[in-house]
Amino acid sequence: MNIRALIQKIKSSFNHHEEIPNEAVLGFLRVLESVREEDAPCDEIYARIDEYVEREVDKKDAAQLMPLIREHLDMCSECCEEYQALLDVLEKTSQDEK
Amino acid sequence: MGVLDALEHEQLESHSRSPGFKSLCAHNNEPLGSLFVLTFLSYIVTRRYNSTNMLTRSNEAWVSDLGTSGPAREAALEDLRAIVQKGLPYALSRWLSPDQPQFNSLVEEVTQETLLRVLDQLSTFEGRSQFTTWVHKIAVRIALTELRRKRWRDSSLDELTENEELPPPPGLLADPQAGPETSAERADMLARVRRIIEEELTDRQRQALILLGVQDMPMEDAARRLKTNRNALYKLLHDARLRLKRRLSMEDITPNEVLTLFEQK
Ligand SMILES: [Zn+2]
Numbered sequence: 001m002n003i004r005a006l007i008q009k010i011k012s013s014f015n016h017h018e019e020i021p022n023e024a025v026l027g028f029l030r031v032l033e034s035v036r037e038e039d040a041p042c043d044e045i046y047a048r049i050d051e052y053v054e055r056e057v058d059k060k061d062a063a064q065l066m067p068l069i070r071e072h073l074d075m076c077s078e079c080c081e082e083y084q085a086l087l088d089v090l091e092k093t094s095q096d097e098k
Numbered sequence: 099m100g101v102l103d104a105l106e107h108e109q110l111e112s113h114s115r116s117p118g119f120k121s122l123c124a125h126n127n128e129p130l131g132s133l134f135v136l137t138f139l140s141y142i143v144t145r146r147y148n149s150t151n152m153l154t155r156s157n158e159a160w161v162s163d164l165g166t167s168g169p170a171r172e173a174a175l176e177d178l179r180a181i182v183q184k185g186l187p188y189a190l191s192r193w194l195s196p197d198q199p200q201f202n203s204l205v206e207e208v209t210q211e212t213l214l215r216v217l218d219q220l221s222t223f224e225g226r227s228q229f230t231t232w233v234h235k236i237a238v239r240i241a242l243t244e245l246r247r248k249r250w251r252d253s254s255l256d257e258l259t260e261n262e263e264l265p266p267p268p269g270l271l272a273d274p275q276a277g278p279e280t281s282a283e284r285a286d287m288l289a290r291v292r293r294i295i296e297e298e299l300t301d302r303q304r305q306a307l308i309l310l311g312v313q314d315m316p317m318e319d320a321a322r323r324l325k326t327n328r329n330a331l332y333k334l335l336h337d338a339r340l341r342l343k344r345r346l347s348m349e350d351i352t353p354n355e356v357l358t359l360f361e362q363k
Contacts, residue, residue, distance in 0.1 A: 020292075050235045088189060091188075
């Protein structure tokens with residue numbers, strides 16, 4: 001047993017923590033394939049998401065133009081929910097105006 | 099008389115006090131006089147049209163109207179209220195249907211809160227998008243924050259007991275359709291991955307994973323629970339994912355390989 005594992009074992013015997021359910025382990029693995037080293041924080045996405053969605057509605061090329069935002073949206077469910085909702089608003093209100 | 103009318107009336111009066119206007123009025127039947135009156139009337143009509151037609155307000159006009167005090171601001175706020183209320187049902191469409199009882203009050207509350215936040219954050223608008231898109235974005239954030247809290251409250255009422263005991267792990271290993279070898283393989287793989295998680299993740303990262311991935315707590319609330327903010331929480335998870343990814347690749351395991359094992363029957 002290496003030192004690290006030993007320390008971990010001692011630590012966990014002192015500090016009994018909750019078991020992570022299998023589903024959550026798999027859920028965590030599900031996003032790992034698309035993790036990149038570089039990632040912007042949620043605030044930066046929020047600051048640019050209006051611009052991103054407008055571009056998506058107009059030209060459909062936001063993902064090519066701003067790939068870091070697209071990658072974050074793939075990783076972060078809450079930013080993605082907000083993106084989707086804003087996209088719905090812009091698409092539907094622009095249809096209403098036509 | 100509305101505020102806007104009062105303003106125009108005042109301008110009309112100041113015009114009539116100016117000597118130029120007087121001389122024109124004195125020759126009321128002259129074509130030039132009629133032309134002036136016509137021009138002036140069309141000026142009033144254009145003004146009124148612009149103030150009610152939200153499409154014609156530029157980003158700069160929105161910011162300056164909302165940034166002043168008085169009638170221009172009132173008119174801009176009214177227009178903005180209508181724009182937010184028109185957009186919200188679309189934003190909520192994946193969450194709530196308009197015939198649900200809480201729909202109207204939610205739209206009303208979110209609209210009110212959005213207008214307050216827009217006024218508060220006006221100086222942070224950078225003009226990267228249409229002003230109205232920026233406003234819709236604020237409304238979406240407010241509405242979804244509220245809905246996520248509700249979703250979490252509702253689900254945690256069912257799932258969590260007072261001491262926050264977790265629901266029992268789903269019976270992935272006891273899949274009746276899987277053959278004995280697959281089950282053994284799964285158990286083995288899961289044990290390996292669990293050991294790796296155990297060794298790689300800090301207590302804080304594991305706590306974040308449990309709050310978000312198991313309890314489905316909204317990020318804002320999980321961040322507060324961990325005495326941090328949403329950005330830092332996202333970073334914490336991102337680092338956890340990167341550590342895990344590196345370690346798995348050191349051990350020659352790809353995430354897909356694990357997932358495939360569990361998805362096959
Ligand atoms: Zn995010």
